[in-house]
Every structure is written in structure tokens, then in C-alpha cells.
Amino acid sequence: MNTGLKITAFTAAVAATFGTAYGVGKGVGPVTDRTPAAQHHEEAAQHDEEEGAGHGEGTAPGGLQISERGYTLDLRTPRIEAARRDTLRFAVVEDSTGRGVTAYEKEHDKELHLIVASRDLTTYRHLHPTRAADGTWSTPVELPEAGGYRVFADFRPEGAKEGLTLGADLAVAGESEPRELPAPSTTAKVDGYDVTLKGGLKTGTGGDLTLNVAKNGRPVTDLQPYLGAYGHLVALRSGDLAYLHVHPNGEPGDGRTKAGPGVSFMATVPSAGAYRLFLDFKHEGKVRTAAFTVHAGGGGHAEKDGGGHAEKGGGGHAEKSDGHQH
Incomplete structure (x- = not known):
């Protein structure tokens, strides 16, 4: 199943299972995928396969798969509530043993980097979870708005020649309103x-x-x-x-x-x-x-415009991006 279809199936399953429970005590709507551009994923993924694109080495981009190269990202907290501090738990499971990985190579001073981003790319968190002896990772997190999110685990198992990034979907319950991708700016x-x-x-x-x-x-x-x-x-x-x-x-x-x-x-x-x-x-x-x-741009040409708007919140516009919870 391609990623675009997995996203659709996931959203439908969540809506069917939880229904109005998302809005308990708030009377709000269901979780939705807030990215208008999500429909273009299938074409983009197909383009990568055809062109052999990736990180410049003929490999697919990271984060699109929940399982890859013998490892699976087991997200044990698949949903949380918006604007409420919660604990995100997960494990990187070795497929051959079914056990959580407990030995990693440090990269950028950490065994594992956890990124959480909303599908409209207006909310971003770079988190540093802690690992238990059995390989279960956990970290506190608070996400400001409801909608579809993606969780990325960036790591390198001990002895592996290169790192790996796995991704899984996270549902954040509450009132959701679609947003456009912030406009380019330098x-x-x-x-x-x-x-x-x-x-x-x-x-x-x-x-x-x-x-x-x-x-x-x-x-x-x-x-x-x-x-x-x-x-x-x-x-x-x-x-x-x-x-x-x-x-x-x-x-x-x-x-x-x-x-x-x-x-x-x-x-x-x-x-x-x-x-x-x-x-x-x-x-x-x-x-x-x-x-x-x-x-x-295509054909090896870069656009001159660079990027965008700092995220909303405390300190002027920093709340939604300045989410470094350790």
C-alpha cells in the first residue's frame, strides 16, 4: 500500500473507531488531514522510484515507510489530544526478533532523534526521548492543534553502516482547520x-x-x-x-x-x-x-526563493516551532 493510501485508510479508521469521542467535553470535529497538497504524494513517490532519487545516492527518501531494512517503528501512542501535555511512547523493533532495539550508534550527540510535524507543516517538534532497558522510548509532548501528524524516528542501530528514518502517523484530537503551506520568503x-x-x-x-x-x-x-x-x-x-x-x-x-x-x-x-x-x-x-x-526546481536548477514564516505562539512567532522538549 502506498503512503497516500495508508494516510487515507488511517484517517477513515480513526474516524470510524472514535467518532465524536474526539470532541469529548468540547463538541469539536474529527481529525482530518490538513494538507491540501497530500493528493500529490502518489505522483511524487512514483517520480522518486522512476528517477532513482533520494539522498543523491539512488535511495528513496526517509520517513515514508513504517518498516524498512529489517526494522519497524512501533508507535505505541497513536493518538493524543490537542493542546494537552501527554507522553509519546514508541519502540524501534527488530523484525527478525520482534524485540525493541536497545543498542544504537550515537549521531549528532544522540542515539535517536524524534521529529513530529503536522501534515500541513505548520507545527514542528524536535524531541529527545529517553530509552528504557527494554527498548521503549518515551517523551513528553504538547501539540497545539488537531489534525494529522507524522512522527519520524531518525537513528542508526549499533553496527549498522548507515542511518535509517522510519515514519508513522499520529492523530491529534480536537477541532481542526486546514491551512495552506506558508508562502516562500528568504x-x-x-x-x-x-x-x-x-x-x-x-x-x-x-x-x-x-x-x-x-x-x-x-x-x-x-x-x-x-x-x-x-x-x-x-x-x-x-x-x-x-x-x-x-x-x-x-x-x-x-x-x-x-x-x-x-x-x-x-x-x-x-x-x-x-x-x-x-x-x-x-x-x-x-x-x-x-x-x-x-x-x-527540476533539472538540477534551484529556485532563488527561500523560505518562510516562523511558527505561531510565544515570543512573537515561536510557539509552534520552538518545541524542543528534552
């Missing part, structure tokens, strides 16, 4: 910071992206290391939420990488279309997230 504001994007995305080959951080009109030159770098960038494709974990150029302490204002990355995207970029950066002891919408 600047984002978050919690008093201005982040400017230079460069673009290219299909089939690496494209340079540089994100410059400023505060009160002055370049920030004392960014703090976060997950082994001065910036951490995740890209999600609009429609199917194909996951691209982009690595920075250089690292703190290497003698050549400066602590701002610019953080540079090399990114390759699997297809033309719209992508949402989420930059995590740390300054004055706090991690913040700047979000951008970027359009990648």
Missing part, C-alpha cells in the same frame, strides 16, 4: 531573531544553503553548539512529508568553522516541488527554530 523571525536564507535546493545534486542569524539587527557571532553543530536542519517535502536530514558543513572546534552568523549546509532533494526547512540553533542557552518554505 527571512524568518523567531523570538527576537532574524534568520536569512541564502541559496536554494537542487534535484539530483547538492545545493548550498547558508542561514545567517541576527538579533536586534546585529549578526550573532557566538552561536552555541547544538547536537554537535552550530545548526541542525531538517527538510520535509510538502505532500508526503519525505524526510531529509541535512548535515552542516564543518563543526565546532575544527579550527575553521565560525560560531555564526552563518551556518552552511549541503542539501540534495529527491524531486522538484515545495519543501519546508526547519533550522534549530542555540544562543544564550536556548534552542530556537526558524522555519522556511523553499521551492526546488
